[in-house]
Amino acid sequence: MALLDEARVRQMSNGGTRGPVVVTRGDVLTPSARSWLREHRVEVVFPQGEPEKTDGGRQEKGGAARYRTLFGAELHEKPEHMTHLKGNLLVFKDHPRIAFRGYIDLLEAEIVLCQQACVREGYRVLAVELEEVLGFVRRFIRFDVLDEPVGEVRLCGYSPAELREYSHYPEKHFGQPHFMLSYTDSPAVAAVNKVRAVVRQTELAAYQAFRDENGAVAREDIILGLNRLSSLFWIFMIKLKAGKYERT
Structure with a gap:
């Protein structure tokens, strides 16, 4: 004893x-x-x-x-x-990892609402791309519970390096510079931006869930995956603003 x-x-x-x-x-x-x-x-x-x-x-x-x-x-x-x-x-129920899973639920819900907004405006190609993103997001609970690695993040045809490059230099790749959201922007742009903001909140929740007392994190792959997802949503916004998505 x-x-x-x-x-x-x-x-x-x-x-x-x-x-x-x-x-x-x-x-x-x-x-x-x-x-x-x-x-x-x-x-x-x-x-x-x-x-x-x-x-x-x-x-x-x-x-x-x-x-x-x-x-x-x-x-x-x-x-x-x-x-x-x-x-x-x-x-x-207020354990940080449970809070993180709650943000994943919220993120899934916002993606579906965003898809509906895109379909209403005729951006069906973007709605299909968001379905691929939704499948990726739904795997995060599995990444956490089963300790599975996230792996390389390749979404909607973009490699990890391209996600970083295109989101940092949109004018070079899409002819559209960085911009501040305005009420004059389309509902689709606003909907995508809201999802992007929820991704950022989810990334912060992941850091709270997996950091130790010294600030080091046990699941850098989860945080990196969410960071790259945030970059992808900024690319979606840039492409909408630049007219890169045809409306049907």
Whole structure:
């Protein structure tokens, strides 16, 4: 049996950067240790075959528990204020990774609304391109939950290098300089711009979800993928403004 205080769990997790803290039967976490683990989102795990404990170090009664938490408790019922992070692991609903997934949901919804606006204005080619983008965005939950790599971002015929190049130098490639959105722009341009803004918000949510206390991120590929997606939506806006999409 060991009493694990804040200093000890910091050491065990290398300041929150090395991974989960492994505790054994009889170990007790002090309140300050639990507070630090919660604040830095460090998982508490048990060696295979050992029972998990509640906050007081006691086993839950009533048979095998169905759920576990980041802080060592095991539960038979899922509280309404908690949700699944992965598998049977529960977290509070304001956990940064759950917030990030919420932004992915919002992004999907805004893309569909944008497609509808494009179809109303006759930009059916752009609506089809947005369908490809929507399929890519829907994979981000899988990237997170299953720890799958994003891989190289190739969308709508653009390579990663082209997404960066064309979005930075639109006048060179499309004859249209950078511009500020105006009420005189078409509803399609405004709709695409709103999606672009939501992409930027989603990128910030991803940084909040995957950074450590020193600012380093565990999933740079997710953040990079969203950054390139933001570039693509700026290209869409530039092409609309420059009249590169035919209306049907």
